[in-house]
Amino acid sequence: MPHRHARTALPYAAAAALVGGLLAFGATDRADAAVPDTIPLKITNNSGRSDAVYIYDLGTQLSSGRQGWADAGGGFHAWPAGGNPPTPAPDAAITGPAPGQSKTIRIPKFSGRIYFSYGQKLDFRLTTGGLVQPAVQNPSDPNRNILFNWSEYTLNDSGLWLNSTQVDMFSAPYAVGVQRADGGVSTTGHLRSGGYNAVFSALRGQPGGWSGLVQTRSDGTVLRALSPLYGVETGALPASVMDDYVNRVWQKYSTSTLTVTPFADQPNTKYYGRVSGNAMNFTNSSGAVVTSFQKPDAASIFGCHKLLDAPNDNVRGPISRTLCAGFNRSTLLSNPSQPDTSAANFYKDGVTNHYARAVHAQMADGKAYAFAFDDVGNQESLVHDGGPQQAYLTLDPLS
Missing domain, CATH: 3.30.920.50 (Beta-1,3-glucanase, C-terminal domain)
Structure with a gap:
């Protein structure tokens, strides 16, 4: 399952260690008991939107290396063979919580993503090489006009790494959390009050093409801001910007x-x-x-x-x-x-990653994954625990 930043929900050092067969994290902070095969994920809908919410847990099963999806109980389902052109994937949607409500599902030992969408289900396809991720920088992508976002996580024998990410885009806001083995809860990803609209306003007001990152639907709904990488790749942002x-x-x-x-x-x-x-x-x-x-x-x-x-x-x-x-x-x-x-x-120079600057400025704790190595200096929006009791995904207001 490809990702723009290859260390899905793992800091660089942990990912490097994992590649070498030794996970650097977890040895000293994990609970005495083994991490169970699944843990609960409590999803709370504080979005204020009336749309139906759909949840997806997609990733690589760490025990087998197979790609697939998990149902609400944490059961694994391998993707069937895809095709060329890509064929529709099985419907992996889990009905999410109603406005103001919460719903708890179980997530298995995956390296993957938890998607959520408002109003309609996402359109996933399978090629001969596996799952095709939504690519909303492409105007013809079937998910282009859907309001959605995703979190990234790794759950393995050494614990849980769960992040909010803006590496590909800034869109429907959410926060992530983990209840630690000692019962305490760590959270990250919440925006400041008014922060959602403030990010878009900052980009629209930034000269030099940055306003081109903002995508809206034909009805005027703001859908997202593309990352500057996709802005450059699609011509929305000048290639000479840096x-x-x-x-x-x-x-x-x-x-x-x-x-x-x-x-x-x-x-x-x-x-x-x-x-x-x-x-x-x-x-x-x-x-x-x-x-x-x-x-x-x-x-x-x-x-x-x-x-x-x-x-x-x-x-x-x-x-x-x-x-x-x-x-x-x-x-x-x-x-x-x-x-x-x-x-x-x-971000003090006039020439900088103004997208990352705007996102970090509006995060309640200043933390974000606004580019792939935003974990340098521990600026990333990541929660981790070696003995996770429960994970949290909170859908926040679009304001």
Whole structure:
């Protein structure tokens, strides 16, 4: 099940460890009892909307690696074979709670997504390679005019990671939570009062094409704001939108050094970046070049991929995610030591990821997943516990 940010609901370090066969999180904070095969997810509808709500739990079953969906009781159903062109997927919709009500379902050990839609069911299709995710940047996508959103989660033997995400789009607001083994509850994802409309207003008022990210339905309903990556890919946002900042970064570090300390728990692991021509070359403490990055374009920056590819290794990936965060937050000129983890320093340049700036500004706790490596410096909207008793998904007002 493909995702724009490959570590679905897992911080970078945990995902890297998981790939290596050892999950870094959970060893010290999990409950003594094993994480059960399913846990309850309480869904509360505080949206204020009268539309019917539909819930989907879609993902990869961790015990088998099969893609499929879960019913309201947490039972797994593998997707049937798809086709080319894609064939309709089985109806995996769970009827959600009525306005002002709650409904509890059970979620299994998945790495996947919990979708919710208002007013009508989502249209999922299957190809020979598996599930086709909605791609609302495509005007012909069957879900283009549906108001919907999703949360990402991983539930495994080491616990639950559950996030709210704006990596692909900002849309119908929601918060996530977990009841910990000690009975306490952690939540994240709530907007400030009036924050939903404020994000759209900020984008519409931002010169340079940012208003093009906002999508509305023919009846005037605001549906979402596309991420700037999709804005660039579809032409809604100019491909040159980050060029001025990138040029200034390249100029600065052609005569000075950018120091990257990618691991907070390894302060002596440092890499040193200098620009030579079109490349920023990074050396280790011995002076050996360990990796190089070509001058990135906006798509590479907003997507944290392509020229800023971040493999799950111990050198290039960690440097790349640090650069990606620095470019999106525009901290590379103001601070030659990265990552800069002080949110007060983010998005201060006139050339920045204004989408991420607007989203973070309206979050009640300041936390969001507004781009793929927004977890650098722990700015992500994520809850985690090693012994989860219950998870929460709260649908918030669209105001």
